[in-house]
Amino acid sequence: MATITEWFYTAPLEDFAVRRGDPLGMRYVAEEIAELLAPGLSNRTMDARWLTIMCWALEHAHPAWRKFGAGADEDTVASRDAARSLYTWIRPLELLWIARTFKATSDQAAERRQLPGVQAVRRWVERGATEARFGMFPESYARYRFNGVYGAYRVALRSLPGLTIGADGWRLDSHGKALAEIVHGSVRMKPAQSIGGGRRSLPEEHWLERFEWHRGRGTPTCLPTVLTDARRLPADESRVLAQSLFSSAAGDEDGRRRRSVLEAAAASPATTRPALYADIARRLASEPSTERLQYWSAFSELADAGIGAMNACWSVAGKRDASGGGTGATSIDGVLAHRGVVHALDELGRAAKRWKKEGTSAGSFSVVDVLAGGIVAAGTDRRRRLKALERHHATYGGGLRWLMFSGNELKLLAPSRGGDASNYRVRIEALSRLGAQCGVIKRIPEALLGADAFDPDGAM
Known part of the structure; x- marks a missing residue:
């Protein structure tokens, strides 16, 4: 059943190749290499702050769904219908965080962050924040479950240890709870009992009443970060994220691999991508299942x-x-x-x-x-x-x-x-940025920097 749920939340409304394109037929080659370099991530997993925010969103969305949207006997998200229902409570929170970020930053700063749907949200805010579906057409709102924030971080929420219970992508585990707690002090959320007790409400209405997205305590914090600025996140946040993303603990082979790739990249003096890739492949040559990296x-x-x-x-x-x-x-x-x-x-x-x-x-x-x-x-x-x-x-x-x-x-x-289509990507840019944010490496290798290196709309 988990496989069905995972497919529903990672499969696009139409085939990936049709929607995004695979002009040379090499997408599968790129995906194979990406899985060797950064298992459990995607090209769009490029801002560790969004992992923190999504843990906060899950902490609030799950009980709201259980109270207002779940069936009487649904204790877990164990079916496609339950997953679809729960996501309707996550999506408005995603978009309100987009609105919060846009409201707290200039237009230029907003465009330099990973804010899927920001153009529609900008219009929604400027028109008084009253339109249904945040100003999106119904089909765009439906598609957001794939090209929005949760769609970008769903794989990580399922794959990284300690974020969700049983790696289900929905219920927070110890690290997920710690990340959610970090966000609490930067936002205002009205108590559920203050907005009508047990009455059923639409998810959008519920969060617009509860989440004071346009307000904060002082200068807004915990916002999605500027993609061209990969500085380390605050110590408490980066420490928890590093424990999930780059663990060297026995049994976490994916975490060890991600860390090994970062350390190899940081040690390379290369100034071009092909040279950097060759250096990383040589450093990893003795590790299991890395033969294909030589190409x-x-x-x-x-x-x-x-x-x-x-x-x-x-x-x-x-x-x-x-x-x-x-x-x-x-x-x-x-x-x-x-x-x-x-x-x-x-x-x-x-x-x-x-x-x-x-x-x-x-x-x-x-x-x-x-x-x-x-x-x-x-x-x-x-x-x-x-x-x-x-x-x-x-x-x-x-x-x-x-x-x-x-x-x-x-x-x-x-x-x-x-x-101006993007090159085939293998998660190395996303991995390097996450590593810098978690303090595993000091900076993104120079060879990985470029005009479109962190363009979230271009990641294939």
Whole structure:
């Protein structure tokens, strides 16, 4: 039954590949590597403060659900319907924390934090905080259970020791209770008995009456942190979080692995991602089940180069597209005349040669080998490289196709974040930020910093 509940809260409303895209068909390779590096996390688990806040939210949501929403015989969240019902009491608290953060910070500061749904919440606040569903359309409100805060931290709440009882993701265990207690002093919550006793109320109405999200004791604290600022959290909070995230205790192999990866990253003098990845793989070579990490550096370089080339072509073609909407066509010669495309295709050629020298065609890496083989076979001819890339995208890419060849034209088929899609991620940025917040490492390695390194909307 736990498997059913877990799937319900981690599966999107439509297939991941369709919704987010998998342009080179390498998502499973990235996921395998990510699980070796940071088991029990996700690319979106990037702010340890949200773990603290969600423990507070669970502490309040569970008894409210038991009183007003649960069936008479439901002592645990043991069914899909019960999980769905309980989440309706968590979601308003998530969004009120988004509102609290927006209210307490400037627009610019809010945009630099992990605040899913902040645009709708901003409008809701500015219009007097009276609209239903925090100003969201019904379908957006339903989807929030996957792209909101709980969806981002659900895996961690189930995986990290001491956060929830039986790793169910709902009922707080010792570490979860300690984190919830840290939040208590920074917010005001009216007693339940002061708002109508046992009367049944909608979750949104209940929390709007109880949670004084727009007020605090002095300057608001315990807010989600700025993603570009990975300073250590307060001592009591970072200590509890580190015990769950990076435990070296016997039996917690996942915690030991996460700590080992961080220590290897901190010890590396590398200034580029491929070099850092190679250093980490070498440091972990003696640990169990890490053989596949030897291909991580070359895989990442090729995958990044492939995405980079597609982005470069999209950007140039979009600007040349007479329709201006990014869904028309432009000549291949015009695209290939652009310096940025030339550079991107040359980088792709170098990365493909490296993979053919160092990589493997075994298992899930076969799709990587196919891309590298097609690019290498194209030689130095950039037109052939671009065609090989487009052919691979058409054959192996999941989700919406970005572009296609038609004679001497390059057709743009579907918008993809303005032609600036993110690289395949393997949780290393998220892990490094959590490590810095918990004091396991002093700072995020320089090689992991970048313009979109901590873009929560871009994490694949």
